[in-house]
Amino acid sequence: MILLSLNWDAIESIATVAGTILALVAAYSAYREIKVGADNSRGEFILNLQQEYTDKSAYADLFEECWKNYCGERTNKELRAYLETHEKDVLNYLTFFESMYLMISEDVLEMKTLDELFGRRFMIVVSNKTVQEFDLVTNKKYYRNDFLLYNCWKKFRLENGNEELFLNDEKRYCDLAIYSDENKKKTMR
Numbered sequence: 800m801i802l803l804s805l806n807w808d809a810i811e812s813i814a815t816v817a818g819t820i821l822a823l824v825a826a827y828s829a830y831r832e833i834k835v836g837a838d839n840s841r842g843e844f845i846l847n848l849q850q851e852y853t854d855k856s857a858y859a860d861l862f863e864e865c866w867k868n869y870c871g872e873r874t875n876k877e878l879r880a881y882l883e884t885h886e887k888d889v890l891n892y893l894t895f896f897e898s899m900y901l902m903i904s905e906d907v908l909e910m911k912t913l914d915e916l917f918g919r920r921f922m923i924v925v926s927n928k929t930v931q932e933f934d935l936v937t938n939k940k941y942y943r944n945d946f947l948l949y950n951c952w953k954k955f956r957l958e959n960g961n962e963e964l965f966l967n968d969e970k971r972y973c974d975l976a977i978y979s980d981e982n983k984k985k986t987m988r
Contacts, residue, residue: 848908849916852895857888862920865927875929882933889934893945896921900948910955918952918961925949 852858864881867873873881882889899917902908924930925945935942 845912845916852917852920855891855895857885858892858895858920861885861888861892862924865924865930868927868929869923878927878929879933882930886934889930892924893935893942896925896948897942897944900944900951903948903951910951911959914952914955914961918956921948921952 864873864878868875868878896917899908899913903910903913925935931937935945939946
């Protein structure tokens with residue numbers, strides 16, 4: 800009997816409110832599904848990127864040789880001999896990171912994520928004076944994106960209080976930015 804006493808305006812108002820609530824719940828549910836899907840895709844992308852790096856044993860070997868040079872376990876001469884017998888690996892390593900710059904510049908990848916994944920591995924290799932003299936600086940016109948990436952990475956690390964691995968040991972390490980024609984021009988964000 801109470802239903803009969805309600806007028807159509809009240810029923811319409813209740814129906815409108817109920818419809819609005821249902822629409823908001825549906826929109827929120829859709830948003831959550833999209834966000835979860837995007838987060839999953841992003842996570843998958845990052846894992847694939849890490850996997851691509853780790854699948855290339857030559858990348859790990861190059862890093863290890865440069866790390867041993869950094870720690871004083873390899874001389875520059877020994878590292879140079881390694882580089883000469885692994886020239887293609889050096890090229891592929893540097894090319895891998897050139898594509899990282901493109902992903903950063905197109906906002907596909909965040910600098911923070913790249914730093915967490917590859918910071919030490921990139922800096923140890925590209926800051927190595929022997930690597931620079933062997934290929935990177937010698938052929939700098941071909942590695943433009945590596946120079947741009949280095950400059951962005953350095954800026955990111957300095958802004959975030961992480962100066963580690965910007966090495967200036969004249970015998971073994973040199974700040975790559977001093978060789979860069981681009982350091983005066985374009986550096987990202």
